[in-house]
Amino acid sequence: MPAGRLRVLPESLEAQSTRLRRLRGDELQSAIADLRTLSQRLDAAWSGEARAAFGDGFSSWLTRVERRGHDLERLAGFLSATAAECRALEADLVDGASVVPERPHNNDATRAQTSAGGAGGLVGTAGPLFGLGGGINARAGGTFSPIALTGNPLEDLWNWLMSLFGAAPQPQSTPTPTAMSPLTVGVTPGSTPDPYPWAPTDSGGASPVVCTADPSTTPANLQPYLINAACTDLVGQLEPDQAALLIQQVNSGQTILTPLYVNGFWVLQATDTLTGKTSILATAQDEDGSAVGNDGGAASPGGGGSGPTGAQDPAEAARLIQKVQDNGAKISPERVTWIRELDDGRIVWLEQGNDRSGLEHIVASHGDQFQTKGVPPADIPAILADAIESEPVLVFDSGEAIYSVSYGGNRFHVLIAVGDNGYIVTAHPISLP
Amino acid sequence: MAKQIKLMAEYTADVPLWWADGEQVGFVNPVTLGLSDQLVGQLRAWNLRYRALLNRQDPASTPDMAVDDQRQFEAEGRRLAQDLATFLGSTCKIQYFSQVERRLLEF
Numbered sequence: 107m108p109a110g111r112l113r114v115l116p117e118s119l120e121a122q123s124t125r126l127r128r129l130r131g132d133e134l135q136s137a138i139a140d141l142r143t144l145s146q147r148l149d150a151a152w153s154g155e156a157r158a159a160f161g162d163g164f165s166s167w168l169t170r171v172e173r174r175g176h177d178l179e180r181l182a183g184f185l186s187a188t189a190a191e192c193r194a195l196e197a198d199l200v201d202g203a204s205v206v207p208e209r210p211h212n213n214d215a216t217r218a219q220t221s222a223g224g225a226g227g228l229v230g231t232a233g234p235l236f237g238l239g240g241g242i243n244a245r246a247g248g249t250f251s252p253i254a255l256t257g258n259p260l261e262d263l264w265n266w267l268m269s270l271f272g273a274a275p276q277p278q279s280t281p282t283p284t285a286m287s288p289l290t291v292g293v294t295p296g297s298t299p300d301p302y303p304w305a306p307t308d309s310g311g312a313s314p315v316v317c318t319a320d321p322s323t324t325p326a327n328l329q330p331y332l333i334n335a336a337c338t339d340l341v342g343q344l345e346p347d348q349a350a351l352l353i354q355q356v357n358s359g360q361t362i363l364t365p366l367y368v369n370g371f372w373v374l375q376a377t378d379t380l381t382g383k384t385s386i387l388a389t390a391q392d393e394d395g396s397a398v399g400n401d402g403g404a405a406s407p408g409g410g411g412s413g414p415t416g417a418q419d420p421a422e423a424a425r426l427i428q429k430v431q432d433n434g435a436k437i438s439p440e441r442v443t444w445i446r447e448l449d450d451g452r453i454v455w456l457e458q459g460n461d462r463s464g465l466e467h468i469v470a471s472h473g474d475q476f477q478t479k480g481v482p483p484a485d486i487p488a489i490l491a492d493a494i495e496s497e498p499v500l501v502f503d504s505g506e507a508i509y510s511v512s513y514g515g516n517r518f519h520v521l522i523a524v525g526d527n528g529y530i531v532t533a534h535p536i537s538l539p
Numbered sequence: 540m541a542k543q544i545k546l547m548a549e550y551t552a553d554v555p556l557w558w559a560d561g562e563q564v565g566f567v568n569p570v571t572l573g574l575s576d577q578l579v580g581q582l583r584a585w586n587l588r589y590r591a592l593l594n595r596q597d598p599a600s601t602p603d604m605a606v607d608d609q610r611q612f613e614a615e616g617r618r619l620a621q622d623l624a625t626f627l628g629s630t631c632k633i634q635y636f637s638q639v640e641r642r643l644l645e646f
Binding site for chain 2: 436459460461462463464470475478521529531534536
């Protein structure tokens with residue numbers, strides 16, 4: 107097995123689940139009971155304020171330990187559920203491998219275009235994510251089934267991508283999530299990100315993904331769809347030789363190919379299983395330029411007209427990233443959500459970041475405050491892009507500035523802190539006196 | 540209805556108290572809460588430890604706190620949240636954003 111690959115068996119998951127339940131049910135409960143007994147004995151040996159203070163503190167600590175026990179129980183439940191899903195998926199795969207599936211979509215026209223090389227040309231293997239407006243909403247991945255190979259690598263790739271999203275009949279308006287749905291992770295546009303996606307009781311993390319020939323016409327349906335045209339656009343950006351090599355690498359386990367849905371954009375990502383390095387092979391926006399996952403509804407709530415998008419010309423983004431790099435500043439192109447050149451010549455960008463800075467930090471720490479202003483997490487990047495391009499209301503020497511922004515008809519102020527290199531550290535709504 | 544206030548360290552904050560009632564946003568002016576100078580000073584000092592971590596030249600490379608420092612920072616944050624809850628009593632609900640657990644805790 108190549109380094110960097112992780113193989114998890116359902117049996118292992120269940121064994122770990124049992125171990126966690128035992129840890130919680132036996133060892134932890136027993137330890138807590140022992141500690142309570144010791145505490146009671148200690149109570150009898152002294153008195154006064156110190157005893158009371160210690161008693162309160164110790165009791166509070168024990169309560170927190172018990173809560174960790176609940177966490178263990180939840181984790182155990184999650185592992186059991188995942189094991190069951192793995193088994194079900196394996197059964198589906200076995201069933202699926204025994205027959206050659208019919209093409210689920212009428213894709214003759216788009217297939218012809220793809221086979222001819224498409225219109226996009228080769229994008230390259232290290233391009234940044236441009237104008238994505240937020241975090242990853244959905245993903246799926248896997249390996250090729252040799253039985254499905256047609257001999258045309260572009261067509262094979264097209265078929266494989268579409269098959270990841272299910273072989274359901276073409277839906278009319280509200281597609282039904284397929285068997286692949288439980289595999290998807292991420293944040294549904296308009297929902298609050300789940301800080302504990304592993305926890306089975308927090309259902310906000312899953313985002314069903316289905317395949318369809320047309321975007322949904324149901325505003326309430328938040329599922330992202332890989333439509334024929336978007337798939338063609340993705341595949342059309344690859345050369346046949348490159349597609350053939352990819353298929354070979356995927357089948358040999360050297361590469362994991364993953365289509366990601368990122369707030370209205372489809373991104374074809376390759377991961378080197380040996381080094382873990384990822385690269386972006388192609389990006390595609392929906393035909394109408396809207397976020398299909400939102401069906402256009404969440405991006406402009408109640409405001410009439412178009413809402414913020416944060417979208418950006420990829421060539422312009424690449425130019426700015428190159429400029430930042432030429433200036434010697436550190437930037438992670440594959441993690442850039444958007445990048446802007448301001449009137450004063452400064453280049454400012456928003457990266458996915460982590461729990462200490464960047465988009466992840468902003469959503470985790472201030473998502474609730476943006477929500478108070480009616481802004482869902484998925485639209486925070488676009489709000490910040492709009493703000494940074496406007497004239498600030500107040501500027502501080504510390505690199506912080508306050509901007510006036512509008513969303514859904516509401517106007518409010520946002521404070522944005524930018525590092526010396528142009529990286530956005532944090533941002534949040536603020537009330538001015 | 541009791542006000543809801545969140546204690547959460549942040550680079551942009553002086554006194555790291557935030558509205559969390561779903562109506563107001565941004566910083567809470569500690570003066571309006573009638574907090575003692577001592578408690579305000581402790582809140583400010585606690586947040587300064589967080590702010591001091593930031594690498595302004597390259598924020599993405601801001602380091603994690605050392606384990607011992609993190610533990611102490613967390614304990615101090617919880618103590619401050621408890622002190623706030625005790626001082627404000629039933630007029631306010633206090634939430635604490637734990638950097639360790641990455642979630643809100645009620646006090």
